[in-house]
Amino acid sequence: xxxxxxxxxxxxxxxxxxxxxxxxxxxxxxxxxxxxxxxxxxxxxxxxxxxxxxxxxxxxxxxxxxxx
Numbered sequence: 001x002x003x004x005x006x007x008x009x010x011x012x013x014x015x016x017x018x019x020x021x022x023x024x025x026x027x028x029x030x031x032x033x034x035x036x037x038x039x040x041x042x043x044x045x046x047x048x049x050x051x052x053x054x055x056x057x058x059x060x061x062x063x064x065x066x067x068x
Contacts, residue, residue, distance in 0.1 A: 002026040006042075007034040007061060014038040015045050022049060031064040039064065 002021045006014035014033055021029055029051070033039050039062045043053055051066035 002029040003031075004029070005032045006038060007032055009038070011037055011041050015041050018042050018045060022046075022051075025068075027068050029066045031066070032058070032061055033064065034061045036062075 002024070004017055004021050006017050009017070014031070015038075018029075018031055021031075029046075031042055033042060039055060042064055043055065046053055046064070046066045051068050054065045056063045056065070
């Protein structure tokens with residue numbers, strides 16, 4: 001399982017960090033983002049990479065959990 005925290009980063013950095021994290025082909029990955037733009041962009045990227053997603057709100061942040 002991979003876990004990354006991209007809070008405080010503006011696009012495209014969250015997507016690039018997610019791309020680097022899935023390079024080792026983890027079966028699951030959790031990404032914490034702090035804005036809806038990053039949530040949408042990272043979610044779209046992961047779906048295109050073949051992952052199934054769930055998104056949960058954590059106070060002011062979002063947890064994107066992805067499984068292959």
